[in-house]
Amino acid sequence: MIDLTSLTSAVGELDEKKVMSMLQEFVAGAPETEEAAQAITACQKGMEKVGQRFETGEYFVGDLIFAGELLTEAMEVLKPIIGSAARQKVGKIVLGTVQGDLHNIGKNIFKSMAEAAGFTVYDLGINVSPEAFLDKIKEVQPDILGLSGVLTMAVESMKKTVDLVKEAGLREHIKITIGGACASYEAMQVSGADAWSTNAAETVNVCLGWVGQHQE
Numbered sequence: 001m002i003d004l005t006s007l008t009s010a011v012g013e014l015d016e017k018k019v020m021s022m023l024q025e026f027v028a029g030a031p032e033t034e035e036a037a038q039a040i041t042a043c044q045k046g047m048e049k050v051g052q053r054f055e056t057g058e059y060f061v062g063d064l065i066f067a068g069e070l071l072t073e074a075m076e077v078l079k080p081i082i083g084s085a086a087r088q089k090v091g092k093i094v095l096g097t098v099q100g101d102l103h104n105i106g107k108n109i110f111k112s113m114a115e116a117a118g119f120t121v122y123d124l125g126i127n128v129s130p131e132a133f134l135d136k137i138k139e140v141q142p143d144i145l146g147l148s149g150v151l152t153m154a155v156e157s158m159k160k161t162v163d164l165v166k167e168a169g170l171r172e173h174i175k176i177t178i179g180g181a182c183a184s185y186e187a188m189q190v191s192g193a194d195a196w197s198t199n200a201a202e203t204v205n206v207c208l209g210w211v212g213q214h215q216e
């Protein structure tokens with residue numbers, strides 16, 4: 001098993017060499033999907049440390065950019081073990097980072113995990129307007145809408161998106177989960193979503209429950 005605390009520290013210190021060598025060694029040992037999920041959580045905690053160092057002025061925007069690249073690279077290494085469970089299709093998810101927010105690392109992790117669980121995911125990318133979400137919902141009629149955001153202001157965009165879905169008369173046909181660092185119980189209530197998440201693995205199980213699949 002990978003040393004999760006060291007992995008968190010290495011991400012927080014932006015020690016690319018250490019992060020990559022730890023993950024490559026980990027993947028070579030053919031870990032279980034659940035262990036991969038723990039490694040992802042450890043990386044996520046490392047990103048929190050990066051955020052704290054940014055807040056205290058120790059890191060700059062350039063470091064945030066590097067942190068983003070580092071985590072994307074880390075996810076590429078972990079992807080084969082997350083995405084190894086090829087199954088029958090269980091449902092459809094329309095996903096995107098909401099308007100005004102450009103962060104996509106967490107969204108991409110949720111996407112990989114949801115696909116590994118058998119969902120077909122329609123990923124609209126970043127800075128997605130409420131209208132673009134609605135157009136896609138009308139087109140593919142998903143079971144679930146996943147709204148991602150990390151900025152505090154993203155909650156307002158989430159609310160606008162849910163409101164538009166309501167206005168279009170489609171709210172009762174779709175479950176909505178918000179996710180990302182801005183997600184909380186309060187944000188869920190304000191936005192009008194059904195669930196909230198700061199942990200992709202847990203929410204994939206919630207989504208499986210919504211489409212009538214057994215949770216693992």
Ligand code: B12
Pocket residue numbers: 040044047048049050051052054055061064065066067068069071100101102103104105106107109110145146147148149150151152153177178179180181197198199200201203204
């Ligand atoms: C990397 C990063 C960036 C990168 C993003 C690169 C990229 N491709 O995404 C770059 C450099 C572009 C960036 C830019 C900015 N950033 Co920034 N960034 C971060 C940082 C360090 C990490 C975010 C991250 O990727 N976390 C790791 C992922 C894995 O975690 P996660 O998103 O929570 O995702 C997990 C779960 O939440 C869940 N999940 C996520 N989405 C979804 C969706 C669904 C449907 C579900 C079910 C689950 C789910 O699954 C994931 C895995 O479990 C954070 C610090 C922090 N503490 O988060 C700051 C942070 C988010 N950024 C911040 C700021 C201020 C900015 C800038 C304004 C900086 C600037 N001055 O320009 C810009 C904003 C640009 C914009 N309009 O969006 C602030 C936000 C403050 C706030 N509360 O509003 C933070 C908190 C830093 C700080 N402490 O000040 N940033």
